[in-house]
Amino acid sequence: MIWYPYEQMKTMRQPYKIVDAEGVYLYTQDQKLIDSVSSWWCMIHGYRHPALTEAIKRQADRFSHVMLGGLTHDPALRLSEKLQAFLPGDLDYCFFSDSGSVAVEVALKMALQFNTNRGSGRDMALSLTHAYHGDTFKTMEVGDDEDYHFAFGEKKGVIHIPTQIAALEEAFAKYGDRFYCFIVEPLLQGAGGMRMYDVAFLKRARELCDAYDTLLIFDEVATGFGRTGNRFVADLVCPDILVLGKALTGGYIGHAATVANHKVFQGFYSDESRHALMHGPTFMGNALACSVALQSIKVFEQEDYMGKIRDIEAVTRREMEGFADARVKEVRIMGGCVCVEVYDAQELKGFQQFAYERGVFSRPFLNYMYAMVPYIIGEGELVQVLHVMKEWFQR
Numbered sequence: 001m002i003w004y005p006y007e008q009m010k011t012m013r014q015p016y017k018i019v020d021a022e023g024v025y026l027y028t029q030d031q032k033l034i035d036s037v038s039s040w041w042c043m044i045h046g047y048r049h050p051a052l053t054e055a056i057k058r059q060a061d062r063f064s065h066v067m068l069g070g071l072t073h074d075p076a077l078r079l080s081e082k083l084q085a086f087l088p089g090d091l092d093y094c095f096f097s098d099s100g101s102v103a104v105e106v107a108l109k110m111a112l113q114f115n116t117n118r119g120s121g122r123d124m125a126l127s128l129t130h131a132y133h134g135d136t137f138k139t140m141e142v143g144d145d146e147d148y149h150f151a152f153g154e155k156k157g158v159i160h161i162p163t164q165i166a167a168l169e170e171a172f173a174k175y176g177d178r179f180y181c182f183i184v185e186p187l188l189q190g191a192g193g194m195r196m197y198d199v200a201f202l203k204r205a206r207e208l209c210d211a212y213d214t215l216l217i218f219d220e221v222a223t224g225f226g227r228t229g230n231r232f233v234a235d236l237v238c239p240d241i242l243v244l245g246k247a248l249t250g251g252y253i254g255h256a257a258t259v260a261n262h263k264v265f266q267g268f269y270s271d272e273s274r275h276a277l278m279h280g281p282t283f284m285g286n287a288l289a290c291s292v293a294l295q296s297i298k299v300f301e302q303e304d305y306m307g308k309i310r311d312i313e314a315v316t317r318r319e320m321e322g323f324a325d326a327r328v329k330e331v332r333i334m335g336g337c338v339c340v341e342v343y344d345a346q347e348l349k350g351f352q353q354f355a356y357e358r359g360v361f362s363r364p365f366l367n368y369m370y371a372m373v374p375y376i377i378g379e380g381e382l383v384q385v386l387h388v389m390k391e392w393f394q395r
């Protein structure tokens with residue numbers, strides 16, 4: 001049997017069984033649902049997009065996978081070149097892996113070894129309170145979410161700070177010489193509660209990382225490819241290492257990338273074999289994943305996705321304007337993300353089924369009811385999603 005994620009198997013509701021999917025819609029045997037979650041935020045083009053499906057089929061007719069150990073191939077070469085051109089600054093060195101968590105692991109390993117290679121004994125990481133960077137051990141270490149990680153107790157070598165400039169300055173003043181990295185989900189913290197903050201914090205972080213020679217890592221697994229209303233937050237403030245996942249392949253096949261700048265790459269580039277990055281996931285650079293990622297970026301550019309995301313944000317602001325309820329603590333909107341935070345998590349109990357009956361798939365967690373819709377959503381469909389969210393409080 002399937003052991004489902006984040007669930008108490010004894011008490012969990014039976015999952016809705018999906019028998020078909022197309023565009024923004026998921027189909028169960030007897031219901032048609034708008035996927036307001038984009039399958040954990042990755043399905044930006046919706047389901048069964050002809051060009052993306054075709055890219056996978058075309059590559060499958062050649063070969064589906066070839067390892068990158070001692071071998072290389074066009075889909076991986078072309079994707080690394082495309083990312084080099086598509087990403088800001090000198091984020092030019094692309095390390096592929098099979099999931100966001102692994103790509104964050106690789107970023108942390110890069111940052112640590114960058115310092116080891118230059119003979120530095122830096123032993124601390126800086127990260128944010130409510131950070132979420134994945135479910136593997138090192139990512140849980142820099143993460144800060146009781147509900148995901150409570151089982152693992154005290155952590156060493158990591159400082160968590162809120163997204164306030166004063167806290168940032170204080171942390172650097174105290175420990176700046178010991179930080180090998182500062183890792184953040186830039187502008188939008190997803191799984192930690194859809195928390196949004198100002199770019200001024202990131203600008204100050206860039207200055208302090210430069211002053212203290214600390215590597216700045218942006219985990220854009222969730223925010224990359226437009227979700228915040230920016231292509232990448234890295235377009236506003238450029239990190240030393242950028243992590244991409246989720247929407248990288250349009251959500252069609254799990255894949256991720258850890259992209260380093262020139263400075264980081266140079267820290268490994270030497271005549272010493274022990275300075276090499278010792279990492280190599282079996283499925284890194286998978287040919288099907290790279291092919292569909294290339295097609296996804298092509299559609300993203302050609303069909304003005306940034307314009308679509310601006311429209312989603314404008315409609316969301318219009319529809320949520322004036323919405324208030326005694327149970328609601330805050331409504332937050334940024335780009336293609338809207339979150340209604342309630343004071344008491346109990347207030348959202350039953351909402352998923354309520355939404356299901358009204359043709360929307362939603363998956364609230366803790367105190368957060370949210371939507372991260374596919375960018376191809378029509379205005380009427382988006383309004384339907386937002387109405388269902390508001391209607392819950394107007395019963």
Ligand SMILES: *Cc1c(COP(=O)(O)O)cnc(C)c1O
Nearest residue numbers: 099100101132133134190221222
């Ligand atoms: C989802 C997510 C991850 C983990 O990615 P997986 O592909 O699920 O391993 C890491 N960081 C952030 C910010 C995420 O949203």
